Amino acid sequence: MIDLTLLPDGGLGWLDASGPSAAVVLSTRIRLARNVEGFPFSQRARDPDRLGLLTRVLDAAAAMPRFGQMVTYRLDELERVERQLLHERHLVSKELAALDRESRPRPGVAVLVNGPVGVMVNEEDHLRLQGMASGFALEAAYASLQALESELGKLLPFAFHPEFGYLTSCPTNAGTGLRASVLIHLPGLVLTKEIGKVLQGLTQVGLTFRGLYGEGSEVVGNFFQLSNQTTLGKSEAELLDHLGKIVRQVIEYEMQARDVLFKTAAATVEDKVWRAYGLLRYARSLTFDEAMNLLSGVRLGVGLNLVPGLSVYTLNKLLIHTQPAHLAAEGERPIGDPEILTLRASYVRRLLAAEAS
Amino acid sequence: MLCDNCKERDAVIHLTQVEHDTKVTLHLCESCARAKGVETGATLLKSPLGSFLSAMGKGGSSVLPVPSDGLRCGVCGSTLRDFRESGRLGCAACYLAFEDHLRDLLRRLHGSSQHVGQRYRPPAAGGGDADPRSHLLELRDQLRRAIESENFELAADLRDRIRVLE
Numbered sequence: 001m002i003d004l005t006l007l008p009d010g011g012l013g014w015l016d017a018s019g020p021s022a023a024v025v026l027s028t029r030i031r032l033a034r035n036v037e038g039f040p041f042s043q044r045a046r047d048p049d050r051l052g053l054l055t056r057v058l059d060a061a062a063a064m065p066r067f068g069q070m071v072t073y074r075l076d077e078l079e080r081v082e083r084q085l086l087h088e089r090h091l092v093s094k095e096l097a098a099l100d101r102e103s104r105p106r107p108g109v110a111v112l113v114n115g116p117v118g119v120m121v122n123e124e125d126h127l128r129l130q131g132m133a134s135g136f137a138l139e140a141a142y143a144s145l146q147a148l149e150s151e152l153g154k155l156l157p158f159a160f161h162p163e164f165g166y167l168t169s170c171p172t173n174a175g176t177g178l179r180a181s182v183l184i185h186l187p188g189l190v191l192t193k194e195i196g197k198v199l200q201g202l203t204q205v206g207l208t209f210r211g212l213y214g215e216g217s218e219v220v221g222n223f224f225q226l227s228n229q230t231t232l233g234k235s236e237a238e239l240l241d242h243l244g245k246i247v248r249q250v251i252e253y254e255m256q257a258r259d260v261l262f263k264t265a266a267a268t269v270e271d272k273v274w275r276a277y278g279l280l281r282y283a284r285s286l287t288f289d290e291a292m293n294l295l296s297g298v299r300l301g302v303g304l305n306l307v308p309g310l311s312v313y314t315l316n317k318l319l320i321h322t323q324p325a326h327l328a329a330e331g332e333r334p335i336g337d338p339e340i341l342t343l344r345a346s347y348v349r350r351l352l353a354a355e356a357s
Numbered sequence: 358m359l360c361d362n363c364k365e366r367d368a369v370i371h372l373t374q375v376e377h378d379t380k381v382t383l384h385l386c387e388s389c390a391r392a393k394g395v396e397t398g399a400t401l402l403k404s405p406l407g408s409f410l411s412a413m414g415k416g417g418s419s420v421l422p423v424p425s426d427g428l429r430c431g432v433c434g435s436t437l438r439d440f441r442e443s444g445r446l447g448c449a450a451c452y453l454a455f456e457d458h459l460r461d462l463l464r465r466l467h468g469s470s471q472h473v474g475q476r477y478r479p480p481a482a483g484g485g486d487a488d489p490r491s492h493l494l495e496l497r498d499q500l501r502r503a504i505e506s507e508n509f510e511l512a513a514d515l516r517d518r519i520r521v522l523e
Contacts, residue, residue, distance in 0.1 A: 035449060037479065040433050043445035124445075157479035159449035162499055163511050164463060165472025167449045171462055172359075172367075174452075176474040210364055229359075233469025 002082035004089075006071045011091045011113055015320060017312040019135020023303045024251055026183040026223070026316060028141045029090065029132045030240075032149050033125040033168045033177035037157040041169040042124055050108030050122045057121050060155035061112055067148060070112040070119070075105040081335055084325035086111065090132070096123050116141070117148045124169050125177070127152070136247060138180060138240045146236075165232060175232025178239055182247050183212070187222040187300040188257030191269075198253060199224075206230055207246055212292075221292030221319075226250065262304055273301030281352050285341040291322050291348065314355050318348060360386035367444070430454035457506060471510060496522070 004010050014027040035041060039053050061070045075083055075096060083097040083105065091111055098105040112119040120128040129152070131145025159167040165175035173179070189195040199209055208229045211219040226247060228239050261269050276297030280286075286294075299315050301307040320326065327343045328335045360368045361384050368384035428437040435447030437455050446452065452459055463470040496519050503512040 037449060040448045041446055041451075043443060044433050044435060044447040153477060154480050158477055160477040160479065161449075161452055161472075162496075162515070163471055163503075163508070164452055164459070165474060166477070167446075167452050169445050171446070171459060172466055174463060175467065175472045178474070208359065208364070230467040232463055232467035232472060235474040239474075 002073065002078055002085060004085070007113055009115070011086075011089050011118075012320065013116055014090075014132040014134045015313070015316045016134055017316055019133055019137045019140070021251060022135035023299070023312050024185055024254060025136035025247070026185065026319075027090075027132060027134060028137045028180070028182050029130055030138070030141045030145050030178065030180040031128050031130040032145060033166065033173045033179075034127040034129065034149070034153075035159040035167055035169070036126045037159050039126060042122065042126070043169060045122070047107045050106055052108075053126055054108040054110055054121050056156060057110075057112070057119065057127065060152055061119070063155060064151045066151060067114050067117075070114040072110055072112050075109045075111065076107050078105075081325050081328050084335065085329055088320065088323040088325050091118055092120055093123060093128070096120050096128075114148075116144050119148070119152070125173070127156075136182060136184075136251070138182075138244050141180070142236070142240060173231050175230075176234075176236050176239060178231055178236050179227050180240055180243050181210075181225045181227035182243070183223060183225050184247065184250065184254075185221075185223055185296065185299055186250070186254050187296050188254045188261055190222050191261055192257045194253065194257055198250060202226060202246065202250075203229075205242075205246060207243065220289060221296040223292075223296075258300070258304060269300075269304070270306055273297055273304070273306050277301065277307060277352075280348050281356075282349070283345045286322070286345040286348065287341060288322065288324060288344070291344055292319070295319060295322075310352075310355055314351055318351055322347060358384050360384060360389050362386070362389035428455055428458075456502075460506070460508070470508075471514075 009016075014029070017023075019025070019028070036053060036056065039045065039049055045053075058072065061067065061072075064070075073086060075086075075092065075098070078086075080099070083092070084099055086092045087094055087097040087099060091113060094100075096105070096109060096111065098109070106122065108122050110121045112121070116132050118130050118132075120130070129145060129149050131141040131143075131148070133141035133144075161167055166177040168174045168177055186195060186198075189198055202209055206229050207226055210225045210227070212221070212223045212225070226243070228243050231239070234242070276294040280291070280294045280298060295315060295318055298307060298310070299312075302310055302312060302315065321330075322344050324335050324340060327333075327340045327347065328337065330347075331337075331339065331343045333339055333343075358368045360366050363386060366386035366388065369387055370383075370385045370390040429435070430447055430451045431454065432450035433447035435451055435454075437458060440446055440451065440455065446455075460470045496515055500512055500515040500519065503509075503515055
C-alpha cells in the first residue's frame with residue numbers, strides 16, 4: 001500500500017485553513033508546464049523515452065540542495081485506489097493517475113513531492129511543477145514554486161524559444177506555462193442565482209472556471225476553481241496579478257450575496273444550514289455528492305457565524321477524507337463497495353461529534 | 358477557447374441562443390455540440406483544433422487539407438497534419454518546423470505570440486556558461502527569421518539584445 005506517511009503533512013499542508021480568506025478560498029495552486037530538451041513530447045514519447053526522462057529528473061532532484069530528498073511515487077507501480085488517493089489529495093492530475101476506466105499509467109509516470117511543491121513527470125508535458133498554499137495566497141504559492149523551477153532549470157535544459165517562451169506539448173500552455181487556480185466556495189452567489197453572471201464575466205476577462213478536480217470535472221458542493229485562460233503575452237507577475245484582482249472581486253461579490261441572503265431570508269438560511277448539519281451529524285449513509293452539498297451548507301453557516309465551535313480546518317478535512325479512495329483505503333475495501341456510504345457517514349459523525357464536545 | 362461544456366477540448370461551435378430575453382452564447386467543441394444535438398457539418402473534420410487551424414489558414418472557408426500539411430519536423434518526424442489531428446506537438450523542434458503556423462495559432466489563442474515572462478538560459482553542457490559567441494550567432498539567426506516573417510516587434514527586441522552583447 002502507498003505510504004503517505006513519507007510526507008510529513010500527508011501532502012495536505014494546503015488544507016490547514018491557515019491562509020488568507022481560508023473560509024471562502026480553500027487553496028491556491030499554481031502549475032508551470034516545462035519540457036526537457038532532447039526528449040520527444042508525450043505525444044511521440046515511447047516507454048524508453050519516459051523512463052529516460054524520469055531518470056534525468058530523479059538525478060536532478062537528488063542534486064538539489066534546497067529541496068532535499070523529494071518523495072517520489074511511481075504511478076506505474078501503484079494500484080488504482082492508491083493513484084486515486086493521490087488524485088483526491090490534488091497531488092496528481094486525473095490524467096497522470098490514469099483513472100479513466102481500465103487505463104494504466106505508462107512506465108515512467110511519477111510524482112515528486114516536497115512540502116508545498118510537487119513535480120508531475122511524464123504528464124501532457126514532461127514536467128508539471130506545482131505549488132500549493134492554504135487559502136487565497138498566490139504569492140506564497142508562486143514563491144515556493146519559482147524556487148523549485150529555477151533550481152530544476154539549472155540542472156535540466158528546458159525547451160525555450162525567445163519568441164514563444166517555454167514550449168509545451170499543447171500551444172494553449174506555451175509562453176509562461178503558468179496556470180494559477182484558486183479553489184473557491186461560492187454558495188452565496190449560487191443561492192442568489194448570481195453565479196451565472198459572475199462566471200460569464202470571468203470568461204470575458206480571460207479567466208476560466210472548472211470543478212473541484214480541475215479540467216473536465218463537475219462543480220460539486222459549490223466549489224469552483226478559477227484560473228487564467230491564456231499563458232502567453234503576459235508575464236508571470238501580470239497573470240497572477242490579474243487573477244488576484246478578479247478573485248478579490250469575486251470574494252467581495254460572494255460576501256455581498258451572503259449579506260443579502262442573511263438580511264432578506266435569515267430564517268431560511270439558518271434552517272438550511274442546521275438541516276445540513278443535522279443530516280451530517282446523524283445520517284447513517286451518505287453518497288459523496290450528498291456529503292459535499294451538505295458540507296457546503298455547513299461551511300456557509302460557519303462563514304456566517306451560525307455554527308459555533310466548528311472550525312474551517314475540520315470542514316476541509318471532511319472534504320478530503322470523505323472521498324471514495326480515502327474511505328476505501330481506510331476501510332480496506334474496493335472503491336465501488338456499497339459499504340463506503342456507511343463508512344463515510346460514520347467518519348463524518350465522528351469528526352463532528354469530536355468538535356462539538 | 359475551451360468548450361463551455363466539457364472544458365477539455367477547444368470550442369469550434371459558437372452557438373447563440375435566446376433564453377428568457379437574454380442572449381446566451383455557448384462555445385462548444387464538436388462532440389459536446391453533437392451531444393446537444395447541434396448540427397454542425399464540422400463532423401467531416403477530424404479534430405476541433407484541426408478545423409480551427411485549417412479555417413484560420415484559409416480565410417475561414419476552406420476545410421480541405423492545405424499544401425503545408427506535409428511540413429515535417431526534422432527531429433521527431435511529426436507532420437503539421439499530425440498536429441492538426443491531435444492538437445499536440447511532437448517535440449520542441451516542432452515549434453521551429455511549423456513556426457509560421459504556430460505563430461498565427463498562438464496569436465489566436467493568447468492574443469500574442471511574444472513571450473514577455475521570465476527569460477531562460479539552459480544550463481551549458483559541461484557546467485560552465487554557454488559561449489557568448491554562439492549565443493550571438495543564434496540571436497542573429499533569430500533576427501534574420503524575425504525580419505523575414507515581418508515580426509518587427511520581435512526583431513526590434515532581438516536587435517537590442519544583440520547590441521548589448523556586441
